[in-house]
Amino acid sequence: GQQLNQSPQSMFIQEGEDVSMNCTSSSIFNTWLWYKQDPGEGPVLLIALYKAGELTSNGRLTAQFGITRKDSFLNISASIPSDVGIYFCAGQGDNYQLIWGAGTKLIIKP
Amino acid sequence: ETGVTQTPRHLVMGMTNKKSLKCEQHLGHNAMYWYKQSAKKPLELMFVYSLEERVENNSVPSRFSPECPNSSHLFLHLHTLQPEDSALYLCASSQEHRGAEAFFGQGTRLTVV
Numbered sequence: 432g433q434q435l436n437q438s439p440q441s442m443f444i445q446e447g448e449d450v451s452m453n454c455t456s457s458s459i460f461n462t463w464l465w466y467k468q469d470p471g472e473g474p475v476l477l478i479a480l481y482k483a484g485e486l487t488s489n490g491r492l493t494a495q496f497g498i499t500r501k502d503s504f505l506n507i508s509a510s511i512p513s514d515v516g517i518y519f520c521a522g523q524g525d526n527y528q529l530i531w532g533a534g535t536k537l538i539i540k541p
Numbered sequence: 542e543t544g545v546t547q548t549p550r551h552l553v554m555g556m557t558n559k560k561s562l563k564c565e566q567h568l569g570h571n572a573m574y575w576y577k578q579s580a581k582k583p584l585e586l587m588f589v590y591s592l593e594e595r596v597e598n599n600s601v602p603s604r605f606s607p608e609c610p611n612s613s614h615l616f617l618h619l620h621t622l623q624p625e626d627s628a629l630y631l632c633a634s635s636q637e638h639r640g641a642e643a644f645f646g647q648g649t650r651l652t653v654v
Contacts, residue, residue, distance in 0.1 A: 435583070462641040473545070473631050473645030474584075519584070527639040528597075531583040 437520050437532030443540050444510050452518060452535040453504040460522035463496050463503040464529070468517045477518075478505070507537075515539050544568065547632050547646035554622065555654055562617040562649045564632030572638035573615040575607060578629040578648070590615060591638035622653045 437454045444450055462481055466474035478489050480496035480503060487494055491508045507514055520532040545566045554560050566573060575587040589597035590609040606618040615632055629650050633643040
């Protein structure tokens with residue numbers, strides 16, 4: 432079946448650093464979504480992308496829909512402690528089913 | 542209340558028990574979903590309901606039985622579960638079942654003993 436490769440699996444960052452994560456697929460997607468999940472909570476939608484090449488920001492977060500339609504990345508600028516959590520990408524293809532990445536866990540270095 | 546609400550938040554059940562998970566959405570959406578989330582694995586879609594009709598069932602064992610009495614409520618009935626069914630069960634809703642933007646509840650942490 433379809434799979435998404437999300438990397439890195441986890442990241443240790445210093446407060447104030449920029450963060451980058453990405454997802455790649457062997458299939459073409461029509462929509463890319465980025466979610467964040469805090470401990471004990473459900474995923475929360477951060478950014479939705481609907482067009483190849485689209486670059487969208489939500490505060491310090493910026494996400495892009497890759498021009499090949501097979502990848503997407505999420506950048507977080509000037510990270511703060513509340514950025515910790517697990518970030519998930521999800522892609523939607525022609526069959527409308529959402530395919531999910533395994534997540535990137537963001538951890539702030541003490 | 543707003544958004545998607547799930548109850549209970551935590552559930553411990555024996556393998557011979559019968560229990561139900563409840564989900565309620567206050568967003569006016571037409572589609573509702575059950576997902577299973579296990580550690581370090583992608584979210585697994587279990588069931589999709591659109592306008593109270595089940596439109597997708599991803600080869601889920603029959604010990605999981607969904608029910609959608611109306612567009613705002615979704616249940617997951619559980620019976621004779623196995624320890625490997627222990628996971629976080631997430632409910633989500635979207636405007637319509639082909640829509641990508643899903644809104645999630647906080648989940649029910651299920652432990653089968």
